[in-house]
Amino acid sequence: QVQLQESGPGLVKPSETLSLTCTVSGGSVSSGSYYWSWIRQPPGKGLEWIGYIYYSGSTNYNPSLKSRVTISVDTSKNQFSLKLSSVTAADTAVYYCARAVEERNWGILTGWSFDYWGQGTLVTVSS
Amino acid sequence: QTVVTQEPSFSVSPGGTVTLTCGLSSGSVSTSYYPSWYQQTPGQAPRTLIYSTNTRSSGVPDRFSGSILGNKAALTITGAQADDESDYYCVLYMGSGMVFGGGTKLTVL
Numbered sequence: 749q750v751q752l753q754e755s756g757p758g759l760v761k762p763s764e765t766l767s768l769t770c771t772v773s774g775g776s777v778s779s780g781s782y783y784w785s786w787i788r789q790p791p792g793k794g795l796e797w798i799g800y801i802y803y804s805g806s807t808n809y810n811p812s813l814k815s816r817v818t819i820s821v822d823t824s825k826n827q828f829s830l831k832l833s834s835v836t837a838a839d840t841a842v843y844y845c846a847r848a849v850e851e852r853n854w855g856i857l858t859g860w861s862f863d864y865w866g867q868g869t870l871v872t873v874s875s
Numbered sequence: 876q877t878v879v880t881q882e883p884s885f886s887v888s889p890g891g892t893v894t895l896t897c898g899l900s901s902g903s904v905s906t907s908y909y910p911s912w913y914q915q916t917p918g919q920a921p922r923t924l925i926y927s928t929n930t931r932s933s934g935v936p937d938r939f940s941g942s943i944l945g946n947k948a949a950l951t952i953t954g955a956q957a958d959d960e961s962d963y964y965c966v967l968y969m970g971s972g973m974v975f976g977g978g979t980k981l982t983v984l
Contacts, residue, residue: 795975811971860911861927861966862923867920868920
């Protein structure tokens with residue numbers, strides 16, 4: 749059973765950089781067909797996709813956050829990380845890491861979804 | 876920017892059937908968007924219910940089903956139970972990334 753666990757500071761000051769790590773167990777971040785993702789949810793609001801990384805290091809980010817986001821992977825530690833720069837109160841949210849799975853049949857894309865989620869960690873941006 | 880639309884709220888009686896939808900601000904949802912559905916209860920991480928339009932995730936009861944209805948993706952709950960009261964989110968694959976719908980708060984009463 750794959751498990752994901754977020755870790756990092758729960759409080760970040762405005763204008764600073766939010767940094768979170770997701771540790772994966774029961775599976776490998778080096779496995780093909782999986783995209784290691786970050787998703788966030790402001791208090792009382794809906795879910796927002798932040799971005800994902802493939803084990804090779806290729807990334808894809810939400811255009812609305814792209815200028816401030818960096819996602820990286822450390823295959824030796826079986827972890828991947830999120831950095832969000834120049835944070836404001838609007839970045840206060842529960843941050844989830846998740847595994848996205850790409851399904852292909854004879855090389856043709858047939859599906860894409862999130863199959864495993866971390867429990868989430870609340871990050872508050874405040875001075 | 877593409878907006879994925881969901882009903883903000885819905886209610887269903889216990890034992891009843893409800894269909895939640897997932898649309899696009901511009902255009903139609905098709906299977907090529909690989910719509911998936913997630914259930915979230917307060918304080919919990921989302922749980923995957925349906926992926927690739929109509930495939931139930933492991934352990935999901937068969938009272939949950941997914942489909943394309945007209946120009947939207949749909950999640951139908953047949954024989955609703957009290958513990959189905961949750962927030963439901965759809966996600967569409969856009970090629971350039973994933974987009975979440977705003978979520979539907981389902982009340983069972």
